[in-house]
Amino acid sequence: MPDRTPAPGGATAVLLLLADGRFPAGGHAHSGGAEAAVRAGRIRDQDDLAAFLTGRLHTTGLTAAALAAAATAAATDPDPDRLDDLDRAADARTPSPALRATSRRLGRQLLRAARAAWPHPALDRLADRHPRGAHHPVVLGTTAHAAGLTPAQAASLAAYESVNGPATACVRLLGLDPYRVAAVLARLAPELDAVTAEAVRAAEQGDLPAASAPLLDILAEQHSTWKVRLFAS
Template identity: 55%
Template sequence: MDAALLLLADSRLPAGGHGHSGGAEEAVRIGAITGPEDLARFLRGRLATTGLVAAALAAAACAVGEAAGDDGGAYAEPGAGAWRALDAEADARTASPAQRGASRTQGRLLLRSGRRIWPSPALDALARAVPEGPHHPIALGAAARAAGCAPHDAALATAYNAITGPATAAVRLLGLDPVDVHRVLAGLAPDLERVARASCATTAWEDLPAHAAPALDLLAEQHLRTEVRLFVS
């Protein structure tokens, strides 16, 4: 395993992840998550839907970075058109405007930090190609490549992110025993590996997974309209 993958997946990576709950704050507010059992179901559902989609997009983004090459010699703007096209694939798979906004915000923050941590022409090209900020999985996949990771690593880190963010948010919001929550996460480890493998099965972008999670879409939209919000999403 590449040590860079650990850095990328670490919640201490300074890229704004601590401000996002992935729908968990709203789920807690409406009483859909009250304890570790509810949380486990929420996380399993999230991983199987938006988690898988995000992981597959990240793996594809990592492969774009691979194709663009890190020497940057061949093209003035390696992969600009490809970045825009893949970002549009992410847009098409994100139905809720609130989730689109949150994803682009996280992507912009990750890209800004990633470019300083792992400078690379491919990340520079991504920033120029999508100036408002790429979707989070695209930025994560591109940063993974810049850090020296393979597409499978990018998918694994993204899947991991998809469940650890909401899990930590639930610990903070409900005062759950953090050890209980980590046992839930450990129980999902085999699923993480399955999702990462499945994420790398497709090479044509139009065939990438597009699993929708209407409940998560609704949570994201309601969250944005809630008066008291401690998390961005």
């Protein structure tokens, strides 16, 4: 018999709320590198998009998911040093200054929404210690803790966000058929869960992955210098 009991404390609904693109955490203005990749001719159709998202998921997606899972665990500790360590770990794993700024900006924006939705001392501490914003995965993990979610759920959110934002951006940028893009995301679901599991394992072992995509870093640096652009990153 499959277990049909809902997660306690409304955690399933909380997870859905946090994953909803309409949750006001600033993500709508970011393309996750898709705008620059479209301009460079690297994404033209849904097949290119599927390849782009797969690459993103297994690199920055995996790293972000592991950081988020580790942050959920660290947020249970009243000593804020563990979260600060993770913030430095995120810095070390983000070589592009433009992407570092983006991650902190999105972290700051998520923190605002999280503090309104799930007020918690761990979120207040993060805001006090990082007034210009902590890294997004660190805030996401702390938010998950404040909202009663598990490290695995935080990792799942980070993995999902690593592909969902760029996919939506490509619908807007290229006028891709939204049903085909939805299908691309649906086909990625098993890989999303696999990356989530890998990230959780790594976080539990204290061995955070440092997977990165140099092309995403380069494109982000180029994008940050554009004068005319639709997305902030």
